[in-house]
Structures are given as C-alpha cells and as structure tokens.
Amino acid sequence: MSMKDWIDMDIDQLVLLDVTDIEKARVKQHILKKHKKAPIWRDIAVAAVIIGGASTATGFAFPSLAAQIPFMNNVINYFDDEEQRYKNFEAYSTDIDLSQTSNGITVMIDNAVYDGTNITVSFAIETDHDFGxxxxxxxxxxxxxxxxxxxxGSSDITKISDRRYVGLSTFRPHFKNDQYPETVEITWSPQAFNSMSNDLEIRGNWSFxxxxxxxxxxxxxxxxxxQSKDVKFTLKSVEFTDVSTVIAYxxxxxxxLLEQWPSITPVxxxxxxxxxxxxxxxxxxxxxxxxxxxxxxxxxxGTIHExxxxxxxxxxxxxxxxxxxxxxxxxxxxxxxxLKK
Structure with missing residues (x-):
C-alpha cells in the first residue's frame, strides 16, 4: 500500500481489535505528520565491539509493520508530562519504527531524540507471556x-493493557572531554525480560x-x-532546544568535606x-x-513555559x-x- 493510499484512507472505517477511538486518532496523526527517518545502519556486531563490554549482536532490526499497530505509535503520550519534560518530543524526534520479535515478545522502538547531551528513546512491547x-x-x-x-540515566516501563507495555529511556553518554558529536550511533540489544511479580524470565534475540x-x-x-564553606558551584551555561533545557555546571x-563525606553530588x-x-x-x-x-x-x-x-x-x-x-x-x-525574549 502506497503512502497516498494511507493518506486517502478513511481511518474511522478500519476494523481494529482492542483499539479505542483515541488510538485510531493517534494512528492518523502518525501517518500524516512529517518526521525525518533515522538512518538504520547494519554493522551492529562491529558497533557492539567498539562500545566494549556489550554482547555481540547476532541479528538486525528492520523496518516492519509496527507503524500500523496503534498502541505502538506516539508512545510518549502514555507518560505524565506535568513538568513539560517531553513537550515537543513528537514534533522534533526522529521516527525509528524498528521492530523485532523473539520468543513471543515483540519490541518496537518508536521515536528518539538527541538534544546534544541527552538521548531519549520511546519504545513499546507486546508479549504472549503473562508478565503481570x-x-x-x-x-x-x-x-x-x-x-x-x-x-x-533512567528507564521506565508501564503496562497499558493486557500484555502490552510502553517504555521510555533517557540517558547521557559520556564522551572524552565532554566533546559531544553532531551524530550519535546507538545500539540496543536487550537480552531478557523479567516479571516483577513472578519468576517469569524470557530470553531472546533483539538487536537494534x-x-x-x-x-x-x-x-x-x-x-x-x-558557594558555601566547603562547596563552590558555578553554573556555566543554559542551552535551550526544542525538546529540553540543559544546564552545564x-x-x-x-x-x-570529602574526608567526612566521600560523595558530594548536586541535585x-x-x-x-x-x-x-x-x-x-x-x-x-x-x-x-x-x-x-x-x-x-x-x-x-523540560522546555520553558511560554x-x-x-x-x-x-x-x-x-x-x-x-x-x-x-x-x-x-x-x-x-x-x-x-530569560532572553
């Protein structure tokens, strides 16, 4: 089916299983918006070796029909955003739309964005197993x-319906001398999924x-x-992007102070x-x-309120x-x- 066919389609006439009207609207929005696509590079095994300590990936993640699965689109909308942490994420993130299935678990990467310091990735999981x-x-x-x-960084996985989950990971890579590149190449090879309420563990082969x-x-x-008696803190700069605000210090x-308290960390x-x-x-x-x-x-x-x-x-x-x-x-x-106007 061509893109023109998708655009001309009356999405309200689609027959969907276990799908709400809101989810139908999300599909339509996802089809019509003009995101850039992320380059998908194939030499995953080499990349894993370069990183060091990562397991060698044996598979590849190819574009699939994931964009046609309603709950796997606009994953960011499932997460609370009172602090505007994810404002504009959908508008300025890159469509990844990669999916792999192994041992009854489908993992799909929805969108991702790199603000020059941090990387945020939204993903979704559908499973045949009962993880609770x-x-x-x-x-x-x-x-x-x-x-x-x-x-x-941090990662959060939330159950949204029977055997369906959405996830969000935000992390900051460490580069020598804090020299962040214009383009980052990312790998992800989860090895197994565990239930937090029972002893279930499902291992598989997912590589992105x-x-x-x-x-x-x-x-x-x-x-x-x-500063105080023992701590001198300098705020160096603030960077404003379309999806985040980054302070450097x-x-x-x-x-x-270190003799008494070996760890001194700012929040x-x-x-x-x-x-x-x-x-x-x-x-x-x-x-x-x-x-x-x-x-x-x-x-x-998050981004600053207007x-x-x-x-x-x-x-x-x-x-x-x-x-x-x-x-x-x-x-x-x-x-x-x-703040500058």
Missing amino acids: ETMRISAPNWFGVVGASGSG GFSLDRLEGDIQLVNETV EQVVTDE FQVTDDLGHVYMDGGGGGGVSTNNGKNFKGTTTF GASQLFIQPVEIASLMSGQGHTEIKLDPIVIE
Missing part, C-alpha cells in the same frame, strides 16, 4: 553509544541500531558562582517566575578525574557516605537567570 503488572529488562540492558565510555543527529539549540552563557569541594530545584516547577530534587550526570574534588556535569529538564522571564536554579548538594549509610544536604543560594 510490572516488567523490567534484565541486565545488561542499556543502550550503547559508539565512541562513548559509558552512560547513565540507528543514528541520531543533534538538535540545534541556543546557548546562554551564565558563569555565575554560589562545575563544582569544587574541599578536601575536608536541583528549578522554577520560573510564573510558579512552574521543572525539577524538584532531580540530578544529572557528570565526571570527576580526582575522586570528586572537581566535578563537571549537566542536567536536563511567558516566563526568569528561571530560578537552586543547587542542593547531597553529601553522602554512600551505600545507604547516611547523608546530609548542603543548600546553596539560587541562581537567577534572565
């Missing part, structure tokens, strides 16, 4: 990025590879410092002059070459003994950023 209310991907399960020494171009953003230099802590409270909350204790990723004395990092949150003229960023240092042995908080003064 919660599912997780067995380790090692993380996305790999060619040329990166590793990555950190695709690349993403960096979104262009506007960088506003800040270079403002706040540096901090220096004293040897005396953030971010609001604007209209009262919107963008972060309330969230953190980010970073790197230190001297056991935490000097630390460079970035933190990402009409806001000031952004308030308050660092809160979490000084920890690690391994759940105790911690304390060091609250620094907020930094006020005048």
